[in-house]
Structure formats: C-alpha cells, structure tokens
Amino acid sequence: MLTIVELCYDFVISTLVGLFGLHLITKKGMLASKFLGLYFLIFCARIILAYFATGGRLQEYPHLYMVGSPIHFLAPPVAFLFVYFMLYPAQKCKIWHCLLFLPFVLHLAELLPFYFGPVENKLSEIQLVMKYKSLVNYPGTVTYFPPRILSFLKVSGSTIYAIASFLLVLHFIRKNSYKRSFVINWLLAYTSLSLLSIVFIIAYVMGIIGFNNLQFSYADLLMHLAAFLNVGIVLYRPDLLDAVTFQSLVNRLQPEQRHPEPDEDAEKLKKYEGFAQRLEEYFVAQKPFLQSDASLDNTAKSIGISARELSRTTQYIYELNYPDFVNSWRINYIVEQRKQHESWRTMSQDLMAEQAGFGSRQGLHNAINKLHHITPAAFFAQKDVE
Template identity: 50%
Template sequence: MLYPHVIKVISPIHFLTPPIGFLFFFFMLYPQRSFKRWQWLHFLPFLLHFIELIPFYLGPVEAKIHEAELIMQYKSLINYPSDVSYFSPRTLVLLKVISTVAYSFLTAGMLIQFIWKAGRLVYQKNRLLLNWLAASMSIRLVSLYFTLSYVTGGISFNNLNFSYSDLLMNMDAMLNVAFLFVFPSLLDGVSLNSLVLRLNEPARQAEPGEDEVKLAKYQQIAERLEHHFSKERIFLNPDLSQEMVASALSVSPRALSRATVYMYNLSFPDFVNSWRIAYIVENQKVDETWRNYSQELLAEYSGFGSRQSLNNATNRLYQLTSARYFSAQLEK
C-alpha cells in the first residue's frame, strides 16, 4: 500500500526465471554451443505477459491501489478477482507453476545425463562446477516443493507476511550469486579433458647432453602457453597468429616458436591445430550434437575456418583424413 507502483512488477519475472535457469545450466555444461535464434522462444511467455501489463504499469495510481486493496481484502496473491491481465490470477499462477516444474525437471534431467555420460576424467576436472550445479538443482527442487504446496493450499505463509519458507524458496538464487563471487572462473563452464596442461608432471628432467637452462626456459613458456590456451581458448579464433599469442605471453614470437618445437616437436601452427583437433574430439565424446555435425561445421566451430584446413591438419599430424580420425577416436 505504501508503494503501489511496484504492484505486479514481479509477475512477468516468474515467466523469466525458469528459462534463464535452464539456459544457465545448459551453457555451463555446453559452453562450446552458441545461442540459437529459436531459443528466444523460451522468453515468449514473459514478453506477452509484460506487454499485456504495460497499460496497468502506465495507468493511474488509483488502479494499482485498488489491486493492492483486493489482495489485502482476500488475503491471497492467488484467489482474488482481478481484470488486470487476460487470465485470472489463479490461472496465471497455474501457468507459472507449470513452466517452473517443466524447466526444473528438464534442467535436472540434463544435469544427470551429462554427469552420467561425462566419464570420470571430465568429472574430476570439473568436480567443483558439477557439484555446485547439483547442489543448486537440489535446492531448486526443494523450493519447487514449497511452491507447489503453497499453490495447492498444503501450507500457508501466514497470510501475506514474510516467512522462512519464502527465504528457502529464494535460496537457490542467493547461493548461486554468492558462489560466483567466490569462484568467478566457474562461469567459463565445463572444461574438457584435453584442454588442460599436457606437460608431464613433475617437470621433465634434462636428458644427457641437453641444455638444462634452455629446457627450463622453454618449459616455462610451454606451461604458460598451455594455461593460456586452456583458460582463454584463443585457439578457437581462426585469425589467431603467432604474434598475438607471443604478445599475450610477453615473449618474442621467435622464443614461442622455438618452445613449441623444443617441447612438442611441433611448429606453432601445428601446435594450435592439435588443440583444435583435441577440442573436436572431446566435444564429440561428451556432446552427441557434435557427432552429427558436418566437417564444415566442425571446422567452423573449432577455429579451422574451412573443411580443407581441418583435413590438412589431421593428415599432417595423424596421417588420416579428418572423418576417419574422428571416427577412430569415438571408437576408443
């Protein structure tokens, strides 16, 4: 009653949070996928409900006060007469609950399926991320139980007063915000198994007659290079150059080139292509969608730019066509 202009402001948001939660989980688990145009359809209910409420938002304050008085009179956010929107408050709540339940179970199923198929190595690499998502999903399902209980009349929230049940129903969002403040790197999503440091640990020892100083120098560059590739995934840039990487690592292009030859027996372009190929292999192992991509799409999404470049790289590095190489990797 003190702030009538906020009446109904949160109503469209109830249609917005379930799809956002689902897409948040989706892109955490599959960060290599891009947002598709058809995915905007997830937000259609929010948009339609928001549009129908615009006349109410821009209307006189008396209409808002009247709406608040009805809520207070009937002591309910669900069972009271209102002509503000096309659907009655009860029907709107039913639609919101259906949306929340559907997206919650879709999200839970997607998470369970990913963990089941990911394998031990991918799980170990992403243990913190996957455990966090599982905990968040558990709280969301508990919150869903309280929401359904309230809507069906199983529990009462002490009329319209705030209660600890309200707090629990918002704990999922609070947990996620707090967790990301502590571990912001989790927003990078799942890291694939090949996109980690590939140098032997402990650090390789100098062989007889090998220059220890040179080994230490190039090993340090290689470690920084792999960390940069793993964290930033700059190898996905088809225009990536040796000069760009050298500048990012604060080394000379010549030192960078010598490091890849010395540590991996690979030229810098071949080193970059080995990461791109590993990226495709790991995506195909954990994401069935990637197994159905054409060679052109695989080349585009991995930074090669063209099918011919991808095929040339697999021929040079593994003496196989790209199609045969990826087929062999999936059979392992």
C-alpha cells in the same frame, strides 16, 4: 519492525546479488556468465519487489503492484540457459532460445496498459488482495487468466525448467563420465536445490506454508535455495567474477577442446582434472607464485607430479602455459591487495611487481599485456572501479 533476517535478506543480499549481476553482464565474457549475471539481477529484483509487497507497504507503493509478475516467467528460462551454456559454451543463441521468453513477453504486454493506467485501478486491485489476504487466491481482473490459473502456469513453467536443467546435468555427467569437478558439483547442487525449491513454491501457492498473508515469511527463503547457493559459490570463489577464470573453469568440462598428443591415450586426460585441483589447492594454501623461483620443476615436485604432467595440466585445463598460469595468479593477487589495502593503490608498479613475485616492472607489464591486452595502468584503473 524488521528483524535481522529481514534486513539481511532485503538489503544486504539484494545489494550483493545486484552488484554480482551488473558485474557479470557488463564485462566481456561467455554467454553462461551473462545468464548468471541476469539471474542475479532477477533475484535482486524479486527481493526488492517482495519487500514492497509485504509488511503493509503494498498500499503505500501501488505503482509497484504486479511489476514483479512477469519476472516469474523470465527467471526459469534464464536459469535453464545458464545451466545449458555452462555445459555447452560453444553453442550460440538460436531461435528456440528466444522462444523460451515468449510467455514473459506476452504477460508483460498484457500488463502494460495496467502499468501506465490510472492509479485508481491499481488501488482497486490492491484492495481485493488485502481483502482476500493473498496474491494467489483473489478475483483479480487485470490479466487474461485469473490469478489462481496464472500462478499455476508460473509454477508449472518453473517446475518444467527445473526438471529439464537437472536432467541436462545428469545427461552430461553420464555422457562424459565425470566423477569430480567443481563446476559439475556446482550445477548438480544447483539443479537439485531448484527442484527442492519448487516443492516449497508449490506449498506456498497452495497456502500450506507462508499462508499468503502478505507478510515476510521464512518460506520466502526456502523458495530461493538454489539462488542462495549461487551467491555462496561466488562468495566462495570470487575469482568467478573474472572472465578469464570463469571461462577456464567452464572450458575444462569440454573434452573435445583438449587434444591428446599422438602418443597419448585420450583417456589419460581425465587425470589432469585431479592434478588441476591439487595445483589450485597448493597455490591457495602456499602462495608459491609470490616467489620468483616458482618454477615448473619446483611446483611439480611440491604437488607430487612430473614437470611434464604439470605443463600439460595448465595447457589442457586452463589453456595457458605454466608461466602464464603463474602470472595470472600474481595479477589477481595484486588486484585483491589493491581492493583490500589502500597502500597498494599508491604503490609503484615496480614495488607491486616485486611484492607479487614478478621480479621487475617489465615482467608485470609483459604479463598483463599478454593476458589482458592492455597496459598495467589501464588494467588496474579498470579493476579499481569495479
């Protein structure tokens, strides 16, 4: 009988991260968002495959045996490249990025004959697993390396990538002197938890926790601390699933993309990140964009900065002028309302425009056409099915 925790982990979380992954991969966006989407899909697959490998289900579904093994070589480079492209979004995929997946390809290739081989071979291996009560310490014959050595290679690779990701974030912080940033805090927490997860993974492989007994263990949750953080981040900031928002957050890390005016000290640009945080907090709490008088002067006065500073903030941080920034919030507001309330789906564009602060249908049309390059009808139809 599954516990509440197992039900939540095996079915709720797996479904959630699977949907996150599919959304991020299928929508246009940055490489960082694509790797985050692939990261979520891998996490989903690991949860599902772990479910069929525990609780006595391994013998009932022999065709799934060893299917998850190559994933252990796939997940670490995907996680590393997610961090890399978050920090360096202007970089393109290079040959060395592809070489990171060579262990995954080689391991998958050696397992293909086993996958497509007779079920008797799978049942024979499963009997060995059940006899030794371990997926790590048993005399397997499927792979070139015995399971114990193979597990050592998997853990070693995961450890190297986790350390590399953590050092990459630290190097970026020191180089750019960042003290406070949503994305930096996210990546720092993520890479730190990745290192902590490695400790639990090593303990699990060594049999210190979990006992390798083919049963669900809370150690399974401890080994995915970093993944749970990413799920929490997206739940906390669901707007990250929107390509425009994701890109604006990532781009704000790149000082070379923010050019100071001739009479302006480049060091002063750092303060705009603080202004942006105050602006976002004000928009979340007060929703001034719902009012037609959400002018530059009124907003600047409300958050305690000058209109000139506010204008520069939206331009440098979001690469949007202030009116477009406000309109992006209005559009996202309509999208969320249509998801949460059926009445909004049948509402006319004139009424939606009025409710969201546009004032007129033409204003709504112009904003969506400028920011998303399609008509409102096409835009909302697309969002309604996501």
